[in-house]
Amino acid sequence: MAQRFSFQVSATHGRARTGVISTPRGDIRTPAFMPVGTAATVKAMLPESVRATGADILLGNTYHLMLRPTAERIHRLGGLHTFMNWHRPILTDSGGFQVMSLAALRKLTEEGVAFSSHIDGSKHMLSPERSMEIQKLLGSDIVMCFDECPALPATQAEVAKSMALSMRWAQRSRDAFGDRPGHALFGIMQGGVTRDLREESAKALIDIGFDGYAVGGLAVGEGQDAMFGVLDYAPDMLPADKPRYLMGVGKPDDIVGAVERGIDMMDCVLPSRSGRTGQAWTDRGQVNIKNARHMDDPRPLDETCTCPACANYSRAYLHHVFKSGEIIASMLLTWHNLHYYQKLMQGLRDAIAVGELAQFVTVFHQTRANGDIEPL
Numbered sequence: 001m002a003q004r005f006s007f008q009v010s011a012t013h014g015r016a017r018t019g020v021i022s023t024p025r026g027d028i029r030t031p032a033f034m035p036v037g038t039a040a041t042v043k044a045m046l047p048e049s050v051r052a053t054g055a056d057i058l059l060g061n062t063y064h065l066m067l068r069p070t071a072e073r074i075h076r077l078g079g080l081h082t083f084m085n086w087h088r089p090i091l092t093d094s095g096g097f098q099v100m101s102l103a104a105l106r107k108l109t110e111e112g113v114a115f116s117s118h119i120d121g122s123k124h125m126l127s128p129e130r131s132m133e134i135q136k137l138l139g140s141d142i143v144m145c146f147d148e149c150p151a152l153p154a155t156q157a158e159v160a161k162s163m164a165l166s167m168r169w170a171q172r173s174r175d176a177f178g179d180r181p182g183h184a185l186f187g188i189m190q191g192g193v194t195r196d197l198r199e200e201s202a203k204a205l206i207d208i209g210f211d212g213y214a215v216g217g218l219a220v221g222e223g224q225d226a227m228f229g230v231l232d233y234a235p236d237m238l239p240a241d242k243p244r245y246l247m248g249v250g251k252p253d254d255i256v257g258a259v260e261r262g263i264d265m266m267d268c269v270l271p272s273r274s275g276r277t278g279q280a281w282t283d284r285g286q287v288n289i290k291n292a293r294h295m296d297d298p299r300p301l302d303e304t305c306t307c308p309a310c311a312n313y314s315r316a317y318l319h320h321v322f323k324s325g326e327i328i329a330s331m332l333l334t335w336h337n338l339h340y341y342q343k344l345m346q347g348l349r350d351a352i353a354v355g356e357l358a359q360f361v362t363v364f365h366q367t368r369a370n371g372d373i374e375p376l
Contacts, residue, residue, distance in 0.1 A: 007264075009240075015262040016260055016348075018349045019264070021265075025088050026056065028056040031264055033266050033267070033268075033342065035338055036269045036272065037084065038064050044331045047084065054343070055338065057141075059093065059267045062138075071138055080140065096149055111127055131173065132176040140183070141184065142211075144214065145188055146173050147169060150192070152226075188214040188216040189217075192217055193229065213245070214247050215246050218249070219247070219249045219250055219254070231257070235261055235262035244263050245266070246265070250266065252281060275334030275337045278322050282305070287302075289318045290322060295319055298315075298316060300314065
């Protein structure tokens, strides 16, 4: 891998940007939505099916993969790309968010987080150095530094203490990552919803120096208005020539609002999780395929969609297979949702490129406000 990681902005509209992240395993068009493959798979999807939706990059999870099947085993089997048959870029999160959610099963110290596995109760320690080691064994193209992400609401003192710890861990992550041509390390801004803490965090990360920067600590209970309030200033605190990644977001209107505010990358389990629970995303809102109104409906989920679920199957069929507990229901609805998300990203990229993002956003919101897509 001689090629190095790079980012080029090709067009802007207001604070929004479109461009390309270049990696040895392929280009990532931005703004980019990353489907989540927590345990080395996007649930209910083949890798080639995920690629067919338009995805350029997937996200894997350090915490889950370190526990099962273990990073060492994946490394022996050729690395994560070979293991899961996805030969394009992969970003792995650091495990910090998942460890945070363990609550009573973890113990936080300056060294890292000691925790008990949710699978078998075995004891583990996740530190900045261990997180970097795991992600190197996996072969991630984009590695996230290890951080602590407090759940909101929290006191300002708690958020400030957590942010300071994350910045010390960011330096340790940088030191442990070293120089790995062809691979990138992203720092993670913390600070809750407090502007001064966000600014302090951004300055600390810039001083350390990273290949990209994430806005972390959002979408953890603060609500969309508070999240957008932070995004009104936080991305501009980060270097303009580096990718900006908003972690764990989100719903389509979250994505559109984030892109308007200068975010280049996002990820969320929502499209695949929604598919498995009978929810389909469309321009006009959500379709709940569980509802009895779809039992005799010959229409597709969305007449404007070209995904296999919409091109080949009726709502009546999708209702039937979902109510029958057939695996194909999760497959088709997940494919549709991932297709919808990638179509949304392509629409955003195209609109930014031609200077028509404001019009695109207006139509997006008007269409969603025009009523329920479900009734006949």
